Amino acid sequence: MSALNWGQNGRRGAMPRAGLGASSWFDRFVLPKMLRKPMRTLGRLGRGDFTAPPFTATAMTAVLMASSLTYGAYLGGHLDGFVQDVTARTGFAVDQIKVVGNRETSEIDILDKLDLNGWTSLVGFSAEGARERIASLPWVEGVAVRKIYPHLLEVRIEERQAFAIWQRGSDLSIIERDGRVIAPYIGGDQSRLPLLVGVGAPEHAPDLMAKVAGFADLAKRVRGYIRVAERRWDLKLDNGITIKLPEDGIDQALADLARMDREKGILSRDIAAVDMRLPDRLTVQLTPEAVTARDAALKEQSKMAKRKAGQQI
DSSP states (O other): OOSOBSSOTTSTTOOOOSBTTBOOGGGGOBOOHHHHHHHHHHHHHHHTOOOOOTTHHHHHHHHHHHHHHHHHHHHTTOHHHHHHHHHIIIIIBOOEEEEESOSSSOHHHHHHHHTOOTTOBTTTOOHHHHHHHHHTSTTEEEEEEEEETTTEEEEEEEEOOOOEEEEETTEEEEEOTTSOEEEEOOOGGGGGSOEEESTTHHHHHHHHHHHHTTSHHHHTTEEEEEEETTTEEEEEETTSOEEEOOSSOHHHHHHHHHHHHHHHOGGGSSEEEEEOOSTTOOEEEEOHHHHHHHHHHHHHHHHHHHHHHHHHO
16 A cells, blocks of 8 residues: 555554544545655654664764854854855856946946856845845946856946037036936046036036037037026137127027028128127127238238328329
8 A cells, every 4th residue: 555544453552442333534634645654754764764874973063163153153144155155156157247238337247236256146146135235326327237147147227318518617527318316537538528618507508519410511510508697698709700690589590590601601600600689780809810811901001091092182
């Protein structure tokens, strides 16, 4: 009979029947399959028929020592280090790191924030702690750190989006569209970003830049947006010309400027600035070289006029 029955006749330790001609419930009880072998072993142990396997004492000693060491490490506050050492030496040491999504953030800075050494175990490594440290880096908007057993760490970075370079005095910073400072300006590919100058420039620049973008030929030539007295804007073009926009009516001023450039090429002339602050007039400021050339031309015209006058006398 494959099942272990309690109270059967002829078995040692059988329970007495409850009464003549009646079977107790023990005669009909069958243990679940998973408990049969443990119960047989327990029965043999109770009868003195059980023989321990070889090295049982050694194994029990090792378990006792390991338990004692673990408990001692816990009491001494060294349990994390103990777990790190044990698991690292059993094949769980971090030896591969995969970084994804970083463009402006240096991998060296990311690795430094992971705070790894040659025996850091993936089991005891705190992914949340590493995530918080990496999130403190300037360009990082979001980060996920994932443990992939047995020995790989994956770091996924989502970076902040650069909008412009903001100049305040001698300080240059990279900012987001909402004006938040990301990091100091260090050159490189960031030099292609538009330059904002002055107090209050980041807050008002997006609206102005959207208006300038409506005039494609002009927009591609603008290199700087200068906030003046926190009231109005100057535009700095790629050839050095300054466009002084009015405080109000910027849309009309830009439309007039674009029209004059199409018709007369005003932005390609040897001028220093175009003053559009007054609604009823436009003033052009010549460059020093243009002023010198103009003065020389006027003097030459004056001499020619005098010669003609002398010849007539």
